[in-house]
Amino acid sequence: MQSFTHDGFDLFFIDEGQGDPILLIHGFASTHYVNWVAPGWVKTLRDAGFRVIALDNRGHGRSTKSHDRDDYTPAKMAGDAAALLEHLNVSKAHVMGYSMGARISAFLALGHPEKVATLILGGLGLGMTEGVGEWDEIAEALLARDPASIQSERGQMFRRFADQTKSDREALAACIATSRELLPPQDAGRITAPTLIAVGTRDDIAGSPQGLADLLPNGIAFAIERRDHMLAVGDRTFKARALAFLEEHPLDRT
16 A cells, blocks of 8 residues: 555555546545455456545545544545545546445545546445434443443444444544534535446335435436445445446546
8 A cells, every 4th residue: 555644643544456536435434445446446447447546534444543633534534535636646537435424425526626527336326315223322332341231232343343444433432523523514515527326125224316316417316236334335236337327437538
């Protein structure tokens, strides 16, 4: 992995392949490897002729960890993504995010619209604007001394995930406090880039993909059949639809 520094954080990333650039932004408690390499996205996109850029978000993976919740707003994390593109001299890219990464991608499109050619938002639909349920229980689960004491099913799921990825659980607890800032519907309407919104039909976190698509001037919804929040990310039909979407919307450098 390579690294660069932005806003006091050392941010690690990969940059592979040739062709039009696509920036991948992973979800909460994940890493570039868990979200994009292991499920085959990096290979799929590279083989399709794209230059694939993927970072470890601040507080995740090999990037710098902070225990200050003010460091994890979607706007600040989107600023990291924009700075990475600047660092690589990429003026415009396709952008794909999953779950928290989808929210960061949307804020990137709002804050730096000139850098975003298209958006692919996975694992987050209308929850982008309406919220995704009670997440304080996840912060509590991340900080629990004894995992056996966690009562919440969702808390148990994310605690297992954080332990599997050997994450800094205190950093994640800070992240989850502020990274789920809602995107106002009127701001969603200002995202003009062509946007594919893909959510599993068994995902009880994301909210309706069609509901979010209806708020966007150029939004398209896609249902990932029989997949929940964790399994949808690597689904082959999701990959096929994403590739078709990218083919339908080639990079415009003007």
